[in-house]
Amino acid sequence: MSERNTEPKPEPGIRLTEQQRRARRARSIAIAISLGVLAVLFYIVTLVKGPGVLERPL
Amino acid sequence: MSVTLSRAEPSIAGVGDYIELMKPRVMSLVVFTALVGLVLAPVHMHPVMAFTALLCIAVGAGAAGALNMWYDADIDARMARTAARPIPAGRLARGEALAFGLTLAGFSVVVLGLLVNIFAALLLALTIACYVGAYTIWLKRWTPQNIVIGGAAGALPPVIGWAAATGSVAIEPLVLFLIVFLWTPPHFWALSLYRADDYARAGVPMLPVVAGATETRRQILRYTLVLAPVGVAPWLLGYAGALYGIAAMLAGGAMIALAIRVRGEARGYTASKQMFGFSILYLFLLFAMLLVDRMAGGLFAPPWSHFPAGA
Numbered sequence: 001m002s003e004r005n006t007e008p009k010p011e012p013g014i015r016l017t018e019q020q021r022r023a024r025r026a027r028s029i030a031i032a033i034s035l036g037v038l039a040v041l042f043y044i045v046t047l048v049k050g051p052g053v054l055e056r057p058l
Numbered sequence: 059m060s061v062t063l064s065r066a067e068p069s070i071a072g073v074g075d076y077i078e079l080m081k082p083r084v085m086s087l088v089v090f091t092a093l094v095g096l097v098l099a100p101v102h103m104h105p106v107m108a109f110t111a112l113l114c115i116a117v118g119a120g121a122a123g124a125l126n127m128w129y130d131a132d133i134d135a136r137m138a139r140t141a142a143r144p145i146p147a148g149r150l151a152r153g154e155a156l157a158f159g160l161t162l163a164g165f166s167v168v169v170l171g172l173l174v175n176i177f178a179a180l181l182l183a184l185t186i187a188c189y190v191g192a193y194t195i196w197l198k199r200w201t202p203q204n205i206v207i208g209g210a211a212g213a214l215p216p217v218i219g220w221a222a223a224t225g226s227v228a229i230e231p232l233v234l235f236l237i238v239f240l241w242t243p244p245h246f247w248a249l250s251l252y253r254a255d256d257y258a259r260a261g262v263p264m265l266p267v268v269a270g271a272t273e274t275r276r277q278i279l280r281y282t283l284v285l286a287p288v289g290v291a292p293w294l295l296g297y298a299g300a301l302y303g304i305a306a307m308l309a310g311g312a313m314i315a316l317a318i319r320v321r322g323e324a325r326g327y328t329a330s331k332q333m334f335g336f337s338i339l340y341l342f343l344l345f346a347m348l349l350v351d352r353m354a355g356g357l358f359a360p361p362w363s364h365f366p367a368g369a
């Protein structure tokens with residue numbers, strides 16, 4: 001009778017080190033902030049320009 | 059030149075490395091000169107629009123810096139001054155810098171075009187293309203005139219600032235362009251004099267490496283002799299007051315005096331280092347005085363002043 005192997009198998013793929021995990025988190029936060037700033041910028045410029053927002057002079 | 063677009067190891071690059079990639083010190087000078095171009099324009103710009111334009115110009119400058127570090131990583135690794143930059147130091151892969159630079163370049167140009175005006179966006183795209191394509195990729199490794207022609211990219215921000223406000227170009231921003239354009243060679247050649255070994259090791263044909271220190275010192279003096287009167291031109295042309303004119307004459311005189319000292323320096327690089335340091339102050343002073351002068355409404359402007367009424 002064969003005995004079943006109960007040891008958990010390692011997950012496939014790349015395992016990040018603690019340093020890599022921290023760096024990725026910091027980058028993700030920076031990207032989120034940048035996109036947020038961009039969205040707010042578009043919102044405020046729309047308020048400032050009003051209906052003229054679609055007029056883009058050369 | 060081979061470019062590594064990916065690597066097996068996940069990135070350890072932090073936010074600080076990406077900020078360093080954008081060359082914050084160069085960026086600050088770009089933003090400042092663009093601000094002066096924007097403020098000098100005879101058109102009132104809403105503060106939000108002015109902020110948007112400057113933000114896009116800053117991000118565009120950062121993109122150019124990142125793309126420069128992407129392409130020049132091999133040179134940077136061989137030079138003491140640049141060996142600690144994120145790519146040669148191994149903190150950031152070249153592919154990451156390329157992707158970052160292209161993304162920033164695209165965003166800055168498109169957002170400037172959408173929110174401010176298309177002409178300013180085209181000028182920003184031209185500046186990035188000029189710095190990366192003409193200077194970094196083509197001229198830097200090919201000719202000792204690299205920074206003379208490539209200097210045009212660094213001189214364009216005041217023109218972009220003016221274009222952001224007016225949607226056009228006039229003589230005023232073109233004079234500012236000329237000041238930065240003529241300032242670039244003596245500024246960088248003063249640096250390259252005492253970094254000549256670094257450039258030679260990296261195989262960059264800077265003037266001291268190709269033509270020698272004596273010729274470089276002579277060229278620094280020649281350019282400075284042209285720069286100093288051009289620095290006074292905004293006053294002579296009547297769109298800056300005498301306060302600016304006096305400051306530009308005094309600072310230009312100091313630049314010429316330093317260039318003469320550099321020319322006569324037989325050994326050592328004390329005068330070159332002083333020239334490099336003072337040249338930064340010179341450009342800052344000229345543009346700061348233009349701002350002050352504008353805020354004060356063109357103090358003691360000459361009778362042939364072009365200042366618009368009420369400005």
